[in-house]
Amino acid sequence: MNSHRAAEPPIVALDFADPARADALVRRLSPELCRLKVGKELFVRGGPEAIRRWVAEGWDVFLDLKFHDIPHTVAAACRAAADLGVWMVNVHALGGAAMMTAAREALEPLGRQRPWLIAVTILTSHDAQSLEAVGLSERPAAAVARLVALTHTAGLDGVVCSAQEAAAVEAKTHSAFRRVTPGIRPAGSAANDQRRIMTPAAALAAGATDLVVGRPITRADDPIVALMDLRAEMGLT
Numbered sequence: 344m345n346s347h348r349a350a351e352p353p354i355v356a357l358d359f360a361d362p363a364r365a366d367a368l369v370r371r372l373s374p375e376l377c378r379l380k381v382g383k384e385l386f387v388r389g390g391p392e393a394i395r396r397w398v399a400e401g402w403d404v405f406l407d408l409k410f411h412d413i414p415h416t417v418a419a420a421c422r423a424a425a426d427l428g429v430w431m432v433n434v435h436a437l438g439g440a441a442m443m444t445a446a447r448e449a450l451e452p453l454g455r456q457r458p459w460l461i462a463v464t465i466l467t468s469h470d471a472q473s474l475e476a477v478g479l480s481e482r483p484a485a486a487v488a489r490l491v492a493l494t495h496t497a498g499l500d501g502v503v504c505s506a507q508e509a510a511a512v513e514a515k516t517h518s519a520f521r522r523v524t525p526g527i528r529p530a531g532s533a534a535n536d537q538r539r540i541m542t543p544a545a546a547l548a549a550g551a552t553d554l555v556v557g558r559p560i561t562r563a564d565d566p567i568v569a570l571m572d573l574r575a576e577m578g579l580t
């Protein structure tokens with residue numbers, strides 16, 4: 344457990360159909376309170392403009408497009424993400440070692456300016472049954488462990504996994520290897536389509552380094568109250 348270290352601010356998943364609504368929420372937040380995640384829906388609807396603006400305003404933006412393609416294409420896409428000034432970018436570990444290595448090598452020339460590069464292991468919406476249906480007959484935790492090893496060997500900065508696997512990831516890598524965990528659900532909130540979930544406090548206790556939270560904040564009656572409650576549960580004031 345990383346109790347000796349203050350938790351990093353949560354990452355708010357801006358999964359909105361209307362870019363103006365995403366911006367309206369961002370206007371009520373501050374970079375000291377949280378980081379921002381832009382995923383497929385907002386990016387396809389709004390494009391890179393808002394990202395450039397938020398980065399210029401001092402926000403840490405995680406561009407979550409989960410690249411998964413041939414190495415050349417993914418490397419070029421990661422470089423394009425870096426050119427937007429984002430703080431973190433992700434690929435799918437299932438794209439393989441050559442793809443992840445190409446992504447890392449595309450970012451390396453940027454030195455300290457480069458974004459963190461992490462790999463999604465097994466989506467938090469999967470359980471053992473749905474994994475089996477796509478041909479992965481191992482338990483989610485075993486599949487995550489295999490993909491963590493591949494990601495670590497490829498030299499990436501961390502993984503996206505469920506908080507249920509965070510402790511095992513830390514044990515197999517090192518404490519600075521990021522364990523970015525979606526599927527965070529405060530006690531009593533709806534799981535929605537997530538299957539491998541944990542509460543914020545339990546996720547931190549299990550060794551998650553970066554908590555990703557979407558609907559429990561963005562669909563709350565008052566997103567600011569929900570964010571402050573989340574921060575309180577994380578031990579942040």
Ligand SMILES: O=C(O)c1cc(=O)[nH]c(=O)n1[C@@H]1O[C@H](COP(=O)(O)O)[C@@H](O)[C@H]1O
Pocket residue numbers: 356358382407409433463465466467468503504525526527535537555556557558559
């Ligand atoms: O890479 C991600 O961010 C991600 C990986 C994963 O395995 N599961 C997962 O839910 N996510 C993202 O994390 C966010 C979770 O949102 P909520 O389920 O609304 O809290 C969504 O934007 C997902 O796209």
